[in-house]
Amino acid sequence: xxxxxxLLLLVLxxxxxxxxxxxxxxxxxxxxxxxxxxxxxxxxxxDAIAAAVKVERSGELxxxxxxxxxxxxxxxxxxxxxxxxxFQTGFDWPALGAERGAVTRQTRSGAxxxxxxxxxxxxxxxxxxxxxxxxxxxxxxxxxxxSALATRFRVGLAVALAAGLLLGxxxxxxxxxxxxxxxxxxxxxxxxxxxRSLSRRLTTVRLAPELGRLAGAFNAVLDRLEAAFGRQQxxxxxxxxSLRTPLxxxxxxxxxxxxxxxxxxxYREALATIxxxxxxxxxxxxxxxxxxxxxxxxxxxxxxxxxxxxxVEELRRLFGARLEAAGVAxxxxxxxxxxxxxxxxRLRELLEALLDNAITxxxxxxxxxxxxxxxxxxxxxxxxxxxxxIPAEERPHLFERFFRGAAAAQxxxxxxxxxxxxxxxxxxxxxxxxxxxxxPGGGAQLRVRLPA
Amino acid sequence: MRVLLAEDTPALAAxxxxxLTEEGLTVDLSRDGEDALHQATEIPYDAIILDRMMPKLDxxxxxxxxxxxxxxxxxxxxxxLGEVGDRVAGLDAGADDYLVKPFAFAELLxxxxxxxxxxxxxxxxxxxxxxxxxxxxxxxxxVDGRPLELTAREFALLEVLALRPDTTWSRTALVERLYAxxxxxDSNVIDVFVARLRKKLEAAGLPELIRTQRGAGYRFDAxxxxxxxxx
Numbered sequence: 094x095x096x097x098x099x100l101l102l103l104v105l106x107x108x109x110x111x112x113x114x115x116x117x118x119x120x121x122x123x124x125x126x127x128x129x130x131x132x133x134x135x136x137x138x139x140d141a142i143a144a145a146v147k148v149e150r151s152g153e154l155x156x157x158x159x160x161x162x163x164x165x166x167x168x169x170x171x172x173x174x175x176x177x178x179x180f181q182t183g184f185d186w187p188a189l190g191a192e193r194g195a196v197t198r199q200t201r202s203g204a205x206x207x208x209x210x211x212x213x214x215x216x217x218x219x220x221x222x223x224x225x226x227x228x229x230x231x232x233x234x235x236x237x238x239x240s241a242l243a244t245r246f247r248v249g250l251a252v253a254l255a256a257g258l259l260l261g262x263x264x265x266x267x268x269x270x271x272x273x274x275x276x277x278x279x280x281x282x283x284x285x286x287x288x289r290s291l292s293r294r295l296t297t298v299r300l301a302p303e304l305g306r307l308a309g310a311f312n313a314v315l316d317r318l319e320a321a322f323g324r325q326q327x328x329x330x331x332x333x334x335s336l337r338t339p340l341x342x343x344x345x346x347x348x349x350x351x352x353x354x355x356x357x358x359x360y361r362e363a364l365a366t367i368x369x370x371x372x373x374x375x376x377x378x379x380x381x382x383x384x385x386x387x388x389x390x391x392x393x394x395x396x397x398x399x400x401x402x403x404x405v406e407e408l409r410r411l412f413g414a415r416l417e418a419a420g421v422a423x424x425x426x427x428x429x430x431x432x433x434x435x436x437x438x439r440l441r442e443l444l445e446a447l448l449d450n451a452i453t454x455x456x457x458x459x460x461x462x463x464x465x466x467x468x469x470x471x472x473x474x475x476x477x478x479x480x481x482x483i484p485a486e487e488r489p490h491l492f493e494r495f496f497r498g499a500a501a502a503q504x505x506x507x508x509x510x511x512x513x514x515x516x517x518x519x520x521x522x523x524x525x526x527x528x529x530x531x532x533p534g535g536g537a538q539l540r541v542r543l544p545a
Numbered sequence: 546m547r548v549l550l551a552e553d554t555p556a557l558a559a560x561x562x563x564x565l566t567e568e569g570l571t572v573d574l575s576r577d578g579e580d581a582l583h584q585a586t587e588i589p590y591d592a593i594i595l596d597r598m599m600p601k602l603d604x605x606x607x608x609x610x611x612x613x614x615x616x617x618x619x620x621x622x623x624x625x626l627g628e629v630g631d632r633v634a635g636l637d638a639g640a641d642d643y644l645v646k647p648f649a650f651a652e653l654l655x656x657x658x659x660x661x662x663x664x665x666x667x668x669x670x671x672x673x674x675x676x677x678x679x680x681x682x683x684x685x686x687x688v689d690g691r692p693l694e695l696t697a698r699e700f701a702l703l704e705v706l707a708l709r710p711d712t713t714w715s716r717t718a719l720v721e722r723l724y725a726x727x728x729x730x731d732s733n734v735i736d737v738f739v740a741r742l743r744k745k746l747e748a749a750g751l752p753e754l755i756r757t758q759r760g761a762g763y764r765f766d767a768x769x770x771x772x773x774x775x776x
Contacts, residue, residue: 210553215692334598337625341646342556348650499600506676 096271104265108257116250123246127239128207132195135209138167139232143213146171146180146228148220155179157216165304169232173225174212189231197236205236275304283311291319331495335377335509342370373509383442384494387518394436394522401474402429404437405463408444412452420457422449426464431470433543435523443519446512447476447539453508454480454537469545471525474541477532488529492517516541546661547571547595547722548589548703551581551604552596552623561594564650565657569684569697569704573725578602585611588721590618592660594653597624597635605638612639619660623648658682665708671724672707677751679707688749698723699742702735706755715756739763 096103145157154171168542170181176190187198187206210231218226231369286293294315295308303482386393405425416423433440444463451461459479466473483491483498489495495510513527516539520527525543532538548565552558553576565572573588575581579601585593593611597604608620622640624631635643641663642656658670658681669681678687684700686693695703705722706714714722716735723735739755746754756764 130617271770334625337646338554341625341648342554342560345557345560345650345653349560349567352564352567352650363560366560370556544708 096273097266098267099260101265104261104268105258108261111524112250112254112257116247116254117391120243120246120250121426124239124243127242128195131207131234131236131239135167135207135232135234136211137471138169139209139211139213139230142169142232143211143215143230146215146230148215150218150220152220152222154215158210167232167234169230171215172229172231174227174229174247176229179228184233186233205240206233207236275300279304279308279311286315288322291315291322328494332377332381335495336374336527339370339374339377343367343374346370377509377511380509380515381507383446383515386519387439387442387515387522388427391523394439396434396436398432399435399437399440401431401433401465401472402427404441404444408441408448409447412448415452419452419455420459421452421455422460424462425462426462428465428467431465431467431472433545439519439522443516443541444474444476446516447541450508450512450539451476451478451480451537454478456480459536468542470545472545474543475538477534477536477538479532479534479536482531482535483529483537491529492527513539546591546701547573548657548661548727549573549575549581549584549588549590549593549595551575551578551594551599551607553577553599554596561650561653561654563620564654567697568654569701571701576600578604578607582607582610585616585618586614591622591722592619592657593659594623595640597622597626597631605634608635608638608640609661619658619664621653624762642747667708674710674767676709677707677754677770679704688746688751691749693745693749695742695745699738699745702738702742706763706765710765713761713764715762719763729773735763 142156147155147157149155157195167182168182168186170178170184170186185200185202185204187200187208189198189208189210192208192210193212195207198206198208200206208231210229212227213230214226215221215228218228221228275348278542279300282293293383294312297305297308297312301306307462344365350360355363405427409425412423448461448463455461455478459477461478464475464477466475481500487498488498491498492513494514496514497510501508501510517527520541520543523543525541527539527541530538530540546569548563549767550558550561550572552561552574553759555576557573558576562572567744573584573590575584576599577765578599581593581595581599581604582602585591585607590639593649595604595608599607604624608622611618611620620639621642621644622635623644623646624635625646632643641660644653644656662668662670662681670680672679672681678690679685680687680705686695686700686703697775701723702719705719708719716733719735728770739757745756746752751770753769754766756766758764
């Protein structure tokens with residue numbers, strides 16, 4: 094149900110409840126008050142009449158007052174305490190017993206009467222004889238006027254209820270609209286934000302604090318989204334740039350070579366250049382693929398128990414020729430029983446990238462190594478070398494994609510600037526991390542921590 | 546014609562230097578922005594081919610600094626970024642043209658030639674000087690329709706002289722136009738080339754086209770080609 098409908102229903106229900114309750118209470122109260130008022134009036138009449146009744150010497154009753162007043166007024170009658178009627182104004186009296194005070198009775202014709210009865214001592218009561226001194230006075234008034242009042246009150250109440258519901262409903266709608274207007278504005282604004290317009294933000298001025306907080310939170314999400322999107326775009330731009338560079342080399346060398354006849358030696362050189370650039374492009378695509386695999390959610394990992402010693406031995410064979418060509422020795426210091434819950438292929442990529450990096454930067458005659466250590470709930474894997482180490486100012490950027498140190502840029506060292514980014518992505522996907530440190534024996538040391 | 550190529554990718558730079566040199570251009574190579582800026586400030590190049598992403602100083606910064614120094618040398622910007630915004634940034638920084646990597650070498654060459662033509666007030670590759678015609682694209686000179694057998698270096702010399710007729714070139718200035726920096730300069734080499742060129746022109750019926758200004762250098766005498774030849 095929409096908020097507007099809910100608010101409307103709530104307001105209408107409350108208005109109806111309040112008006113009905115008020116109506117019932119007031120209806121009861123008004124009935125009681127008017128009855129009281131009538132009873133008081135009856136009592137006053139009774140007092141007046143009682144004061145006006147005299148007993149004649151004959152024992153007859155006489156109203157001292159002008160008779161017209163009583164006849165035109167409320168009907169009354171006087172009787173003995175035994176019920177013998179001594180005097181009564183012409184009226185259709187219902188049957189009455191020994192009632193005192195105010196009672197409601199119906200006449201034979203069905204009209205309702207309010208009858209007040211009280212005993213009184215008339216003037217010259219001694220003339221009544223039989224030792225009786227008290228008489229009973231009854232004053233009556235029709236209740237028709239009262240029930241008409243009650244009916245009018247009920248009609249008024251119904252009208253008030255209808256008006257209340259109408260006004261309440263309209264008020265609820267206005268309130269809903271007023272309260273929801275900023276919400277509508279925000280959702281309209283949010284609807285215009287797309288991939289290409291991520292820099293737009295919701296307007297937070299003139300918003301109630303609650304909505305302001307909501308819009309602020311939404312904007313904060315947009316901030317993070319925009320930053321992530323920007324990084325992604327930058328990455329794609331860098332990737333495309335990095336792929337275009339070797340392609341440009343290949344194309345230029347091929348076209349320049351084809352412009353005229355060349356000696357076999359020149360062709361050989363040109364083809365070597367082309368092959369080298371093609372290798373760069375291929376390495377880059379492999380790196381990009383590895384990176385996108387590593388970026389895929391951690392859920393995509395196929396974890397299995399991996400014996401670290403075995404994996405590193407595999408790599409020793411894989412890098413054997415390269416180590417020999419580079420004149421670099423590989424030293425392993427691994428716990429043979431160490432087993433990691435990891436994605437074997439990814440872990441292998443991680444170690445490959447680290448070893449590749451270490452061998453690249455280690456001069457002939459140097460050493461690279463892999464060391465493992467269990468540290469509490471984690472396994473520390475150190476890949477170290479005896480190369481020049483990593484300058485402090487480059488360390489904060491070391492794991493950025495496409496970051497290449499000044500030395501790499503200057504010497505046009507092979508590499509895409511993706512290796513350590515891949516290492517970090519794989520380590521993080523496994524719930525681990527990677528950090529750079531100095532190798533105690535000189536050179537660089539990269540420490541990967543993985544949950545055991 | 547002497548151009549500066551500022552490109553940090555070794556393989557690409559080597560291919561471009563080879564290709565451009567074979568097309569009769571004198572090419573200097575810079576491998577980073579600082580060096581490019583330094584060279585471009587020192588030597589009056591006819592055109593500069595500037596890679597956008599370079600170590601030390603990026604291409605755009607080099608370009609802006611050159612323009613800030615008031616140097617109007619035509620610049621062709623090379624970039625691996627092809628987005629519209631990047632092209633605009635390049636042109637705004639004062640580039641005369643823009644080429645996205647990877648590009649066809651023929652296109653690079655055509656664009657460099659276009660920049661050089663503009664620099665020398667030419668609208669086409671064919672320079673018509675009455676009886677003498679120079680096709681700058683095909684690197685062929687003709688006298689009365691007959692091709693003149695010239696070496697690449699001789700053609701380059703004739704090109705420099707013919708494109709600025711009645712301008713006196715010192716030997717040093719000519720060496721600068723025709724030789725890259727690395728090559729040891731000896732201004733006597735110019736005398737040798739001028740002598741060979743004169744001999745060939747004379748054989749084709751155009752004596753006295755290249756005059757010696759005593760103590761100053763050489764001058765292309767457009768007047769000797771007849772009234773129709775002056776541009």
